[in-house]
Amino acid sequence: NPADAAARGIGDGVWVWVTGAENDSKARVKALVTERVGKGVAFMPFHFGGWFQGETLRANYPEGADPYVLGESANSITTYGYDPVTGMQEPKVTLCQIAMA
Secondary structure, X not given: OHXXXXXXXXXXXXXXXXXXXXXXXXXXXXXXXXOOOOOOOOOOOOOOEEEEOOEEOHHHOOOOOOOOOEEOOHHHOOOOOEOOOOOOEOXXXXXXXXXXX
């Protein structure tokens, strides 16, 4: 959200660190500052791979299996929490902080 980004000195397209709530987990991603995300909310896709905490993992892929699109996975910063009633994990929500990389 533009208000949240401005408060942190973050502009559209700059590299940022998204830090998770547990285990000092972090992900290095490019910021997309948009009104489509509400104030106090961050969104990050979890479909990417090839990086982990800002480091490339390309050398670990077998020949011919290198991803077409590289990026961080949001799964690396989510918590190990679960719903106590259903036992369902909560991989799509977590507390985070965002700062310039």
